[in-house]
Amino acid sequence: MLLSGTQFEQSGGSVTPVLSVKNLSTSFRVNDEWKTVVRNISFDVAPRETVAIVGESGSGKSVTSLSIMRLLAKHSSRIEGQVMLGGRDLLSLPEEEMRKVRGNEISMIFQEPMTSLNPIFPIGKQIAEALTVHKDISKAEAKAEVIRLLEKVRIPNAKGRFDEYPHQFSGGMRQRVMIAMALASKPKLLIADEPTTALDVTIQGQILDLIKVLQEEEGMSVLFITHDMGVVAEVADRTIVMFRGDAVEVGETDDIFHRGKHPYTRALLSAVPKLGSMGESRLPMRFPLIDVKTGEQQILKDVTDTVSKLKTPILDVKDLTTRFDIHSGLLGRKTGAVHAVEKVSFNLFEGETLSLVGESGCGKSTTGRSVTRLITPTSGNVQIDGYDVMSLDQHALRKMRRSIQMVFQDPFASLNPRMTIGSAVMEPFIEHKLGTKAEAREKAAAILEKVGLAAEMMRRFPHEFSGGQRQRIAIARALMLDPKVIVADEAVSALDVSIKAQVCNLLLDLQESLNLAFLFISHDMAVVERVSHRVAVMYLGEIVEIGPRAAVFENPQHAYTKKLMSAVPIPDPARRKIKRNMSTDEIKSPIRSVDYVPPVREYREVSEGHLVQVA
Template identity: 75%
Template sequence: MSTMMTAAAHAEMPAVLSVEGLTTSFLVDGGWRPVVRNISFDVMPGETVAIVGESGSGKSVTSLSIMRLLARDQSRVEGRVLVNGRDILALSERDMQAVRGNEVAMIFQEPMTSLNPIFTIGRQISEVLRRHKGMSKAQARAETIRMLDKVRIPNAGARFDEYPHQFSGGMRQRVMIAMALASRPNLLIADEPTTALDVTIQGQILDLIKELQEEEGMSVLFITHDMGVVAEIADRTIVMLRGDVVEQGQTADIFRRGQHSYTRELLAAVPKLGSMHGHAWPLRFPIGDIGSGKAEEPIEVANTVDTRKTPVLSVRNLVTRFPIRSGLLGRQTGAVHAVENISFDLFQGETLSIVGESGCGKSTTGRSITRLVEPKSGEVHLDGYNVLSLDQPGLRAMRRSVQMIFQDPFSSLNPRMTVGATIAEPYLKHRLGSGGEAQGKVADLLRKVGLAPEMTDRYPHEFSGGQRQRIAIARALALNPKVIVADESVSALDVSIKAQVCNLLMDLQEEFNLSFLFISHDMAVVERISHRVAVMYLGEIVEIGPRAAIFDNPQHDYTKKLMAAVPVPDPERRGLRRGTSIDELKSPVRPAGYEPPRREYREVTAGHFVQV
C-alpha cells in the first residue's frame, strides 16, 4: 500500500490511531501537574504523522502515554486512545502487553537502552516472534534473518548470533526497526529515532522507514524536533509547545503557510543547506526570542580574517594513535589511528570547521591540539611556540590562549559549584585579578552571553541546556583566549536554542576577534557559520578549503555523500530516496607497525585542496 493516499481514500477508512482529549499529568509535590493538555489527532492507514516540538513540548510524553509506558504511580493519563477502534487506556495490563509489539510497535532514540546487552540480537528478535506469533525456534530464526535482511543488515545470517555491542549505532537502530516490525504492526511509533545518528546514517534510516512503510502498508507516528526530517517523511504535522498542540495540518501547508508564531520561528531557525550561496561570509540565524513572534533579519557577519598574516594556530603532520593491547603480557597488537598526519592553519578572527561522522577523528583532533590527549607526533604552534613540547607550567600558561567548549555542558560544569564560582575559577587560578575583580568579570561575561548577572548564585541544574551552554561559553571567555575549540558545542541543543548559541558565538567572535575551531557533524550549521571547512574521514583530512568552495564545488566522494544526506526542510522532497550505500564507517584500527601511505593533495582552486 502506498503512503501517498488521497484525502478521499483516507476519509473512507477508520483511523489506525485516534487520540481524543489526551491529558497526561505527573505527580509533583503531592499534586497533579499536567504536562500534555487535551490533545487530539488521528493517524490514518498508511499515513505518516509527525509530532514536532522542542525539549519540554510534551511530544515524547504523548508517545509514552499512548503506549502506556509511564510509571502508573507517578502519572495519570486521561482521555481516549483508540487503536483500530479499541480504547487501549481501558485495557488490563495483560491485554495491553498483547497490543505492544503486535498492533503498535515503538522504536526509541537510543537503541542501546532498548537492547539487552547479554542476549544476541537474533534471540531478542526471535523472542518477539515466538511470543506474539507462536512460531517454533527454527521458524523464528528464519523469519528473524529475513527481517534483518529486510532492514538491510549485511550478512544477516552470520550476524544473528552477534551481540548489540558488536553493531554500530546505525546498525543497532536497524535491529530495533527489525524487532519493531517483526510482528507486522499496524502502527509504528518512532520517538526521535535518528537524533543520535550521524547525518549519513540518519538518511539511510529515513529511507528505510519510507521503504518498509510502503511495502507493509504501515502507519507511522514520528516524534522529532528536526523540521528537515519532518519535511522529508511526514504527510501531516502536529506542532507542540509546552504541552499544547498549537498547530496541525498537511505538512506542505505547515511549511508554506504556518499560522502560529512558534511554527514560523521553528522554521526560521532551521539551517538550510545551500542557503549561503551568494554570501561571502558567515550569516546569523534569523531568529528572535522564541515565543515572541518576532524574527530578526539575517545579518552577514563582518569578515575579519586576514590570511596573509601569521596564523594564530598552525598544525603540522599531527598524529594521534591509541594502542590496543591483548594477551597476558598486555603486548601491543594494534592501534586506533584516530588522527593521521593532518595539517592546517587557523587565522585570527576565523572559524575553521572540522566535519565528519563519529569515529572520523575530529574530536580527537581538538583534544590533541589542547593536549587533553597526547599526540604521537607532529607540531602544534600557538603564539609561536610548539604546544607539544611544553612542560606542565608551560601547558598551563598555554591554556590561557586556547579554551574548549564541549557538547554536554552539564558534564563539564561542577554540579556543586555556583555558576559564578565556575566562571571565576579559571580567572582566579591564573591570578588575573582579585576576588572583587573576578565578581565584576563574571557579571560582565554573563551579560555578554545573554544571562542576568543575578544568576551567579544559581547551580547548573537550575538552568536549561541552552543556558548551561552559555555558561560554558562564559567560562571559556574568562581567560580572554585567542582560540576556542568548540567540540559539537551545539549538537545536543534544540533547533531554536542551537540558532541562538550560534548567533552568540558569531557575535563574540566579532567583538573579541576570536578564532574558532568548530567541530561538528551538522553540515547545515557548518555552512552557516564557517569561513573555511575541513572534511575528515578515518583520521585524515580528505578535503579542505573556503566554505563557498567546499559547499558549492565539493570534490571528494565522502564530502558529496555527507551533503547528500542532510535533511532539507522542503516538503517537495517527501518521496525522495537518497540511495546511499549501507556500508558502516570503516574501522580506524590497524595492526601493530602499520604505517599509512603518504597522501597527495590536488589544489582545485585557491586554497581548496582535495585528497587524491
C-alpha cells in the first residue's frame, strides 16, 4: 500500500521525498522457518515532514525502522523491498557504504538512552566521535561543535558538562545528549524510535518541543515511532497505523484522528486518556474500549461509590519522613542525606483511590515502599488496618503485609522466570499458611479468572505472556492474601496505551467488587484523573497540593501542579504547531547537608479537603 507517490505537490511544484519505502517486508528465522513480521509497507517522507508510525508492541513499527537502517542481524533476518534515499537503494548498498549513511544521512535515537551511551566515556567524547567518524576535523573543532550542539539541545552549562559521564545526567538530559549526537552530522532524516516513552510527562513535553524546534532550524525530516496517539497528534503531519505487521490505515494526521475508519485506529484513539474529559463526575470513570476487530465500543457501566463512610481510615500516615544517609571519605563519615520523603501526611479509606503524582525523584515510590516497610522510614507514624507499622517486629510485620500489598511497574521483574504463574500466584497464600496447596490452587484459579485470565494458564511461565497479561498476573498475586490496600507503583506506566486502559478498568472493577483501597503512584496526570477519588501532588519529597480529584484538576493552585498538567500531550492535531515553551531545568536535588533543618510547611485550604502548600 503506497501512502503517496514518489513526489509531493507543494506550491504548484514537486519535491522529491527524502525517504521512499516501497513494499518493505521483514522476516525472522524461527525454528528453521521464516516468519514475516512486516508485510509490504510503503510510504514516503517529504523534506521537513514528520511521519509517525503508530501501533502497540508487536505491531512491527520498530522492526520497520531497524530494517530501514539495516540494523537487524543478517543471519536471522531477511529484508525485502526497496528503501530509496538520495537516489540509492539502501537495501542493496555494500555494508561499508551503509555504514557511511548511518549517523551521517540518517540518524536514529532510541527509547532508552542509557543503553545507547557508553557509561565509561564522557558524553562530550562520544558526541565528538560521531563527528570525527564522518568528517575530517581536528579535536579542537570537534569539541567546539559538540558544545554548540549541547547548547542547541538546551543542556545548561554545556561547556562545563562536556567531560561528565552519562550517569551524571537525568533521563531527560541523556535523551538530549542522544539528540545532539544524532544531529552531529546534520542528517537529512531523523528516526525517533519511542524517544519519550520512558520519560516523565514534563520531560516528554520538553523533548517533543525540542524536536519540533530543531526540525524547523535544521530542516530535517522526522520518522517518529510511537504507541501513543497523544504524542502523534503533537508531532506528526501524516500517520501510518500498524497492526500485527500490516499498515491498516494511512493518511493526514487530522484525517486519522477525526475520520479514522479502521477499528484498530479507533481502538487506539479511544484508549488515550484526555485531560479534562471527566466533566462533573465526582467518581472515577472506566476507559472507553473499542473491539479492534469489529470497531464496536464495549458498553461500560458507571463506577459505583464504594468509599467507606466510616471515619477511621484504613491507612493513616502522619509526618512520614524517609532519608538515606550519604557517607564519604576514608572513614566513611556521614556527609549528608537524601531527603526522599519529608513530613508527608495523608489518609486513605476503604474503596478509595488516592493518587500520588510527580516526576521521577519526587519521593512518591519511596512513600509507597515506606508505608509497607519495604524501606524503613526515618520517622513518622503509619497506621494500617489497626497496625502501628513503625513499631512492628519481623513476625508482626509479615502478618501486617496481608493487609497491604504492592504491584510494581515491571511485572517481569516481579515474577520468577523459572516458576509457573500458578506457583507464583499461589506462593503468598502458602507462605502465610492460609490453607492447603489444593485450596491455594483453587483460589489462584478463581482470582486469575477474576483478572481476565484462564485458569488453565497456570502451567505457563512468565515469558509466555504479554506485558499486559503479566501485569494481570502480578495483580492476581497481590490479591491472594485478600488485602485491604494495594499500592500500585507505576503499575500501568510501561504498558501500551490500550493495554493500560484495560488494566485501569480492571483495577476499578476489582475495587468495586472487593472494596479495595488503592494508593496509585503515577506520573501520568491524564490516567490519574480517570482513576482517582483524591490526588496528592509531590515535589522534592513533599506534598505540595492534595484534595478531591475534581478540585485539584479543575482548580490547580500550586505552580508545580499546573506544570504537570500543561505537559500532558493532548490528542488534537490542531495543536501540532504549538510549543509549550516549557522550562528545561532539571528537577532539583534532594541531597541536603548534615546540619540541614527542613522548613516548617504551612497549608491553606482552598476548598473542602483541597489543601495547597504555602510558598
